Amino acid sequence: MGRSTDPSVDLDDPASIERLFQQTGEVDAIICAAGHVPFKPVTQLTREDYVSGFHGKALAQLDVVRLGLPHVRDGGSITLTTGVTARAAIPTGSAAAMASGAIESFVMAAAGEMPRGIRLNVASPTVLASATHFHDAFPGFPPASDEAVGNLYRRAVEGIETGQTFVLD
Numbered sequence: 001m002g003r004s005t006d007p008s009v010d011l012d013d014p015a016s017i018e019r020l021f022q023q024t025g026e027v028d029a030i031i032c033a034a035g036h037v038p039f040k041p042v043t044q045l046t047r048e049d050y051v052s053g054f055h056g057k058a059l060a061q062l063d064v065v066r067l068g069l070p071h072v073r074d075g076g077s078i079t080l081t082t083g084v085t086a087r088a089a090i091p092t093g094s095a096a097a098m099a100s101g102a103i104e105s106f107v108m109a110a111a112g113e114m115p116r117g118i119r120l121n122v123a124s125p126t127v128l129a130s131a132t133h134f135h136d137a138f139p140g141f142p143p144a145s146d147e148a149v150g151n152l153y154r155r156a157v158e159g160i161e162t163g164q165t166f167v168l169d
Helices: 014-024 047-071 094-113 132-137 146-158
Strands: 027-031 072-081 119-125 165-168
Touching: 014 047, 027 047, 027 146, 047 072, 047 094, 072 094, 072 146, 094 119, 094 165, 119 146, 146 165
Parallel strands: 027 072, 072 119, 119 165
Antiparallel strands: none
16 A cells, blocks of 8 residues: 555554554555665765664554554464665665665564464565666666566465565575
8 A cells, every 4th residue: 555545554654554454454464565765875874864764664664563463364474575775785775775674683583473373574676677767776686577576475475484584686
């Protein structure tokens, strides 16, 4: 869901996330593939940029876990999203790396505490082939097909593993 979907949600607003789950009720799975971070050279990043990146990508997704967990059926799953910046340096990607690393560490640690057999994982794809406007930001990274990325999320949602980061480079 996004700000322009129905129901809409603003991940910067925990009350909006809570309203979304109240409207949708019980679900088998939650996938969060949203977030925003500033992309700037490290020498230009301010404390506010780092805070914005943490809030916009990490904390927003952690709020989805926190607020969505009561709405996931027993044995269901929650899948968060990071990306190539969690494991490889790209120009201007320091804030994204910080936020993505936080998400992956959280999932590894929190998965064992999920109640009712709910699985918690991360999908971490490279740049999408269909997102051509981002290709120049990821020099040397082969773009992944939409189908390959879809299968990555399917594995995270439908598989039996938990606490994992599923990587597609």
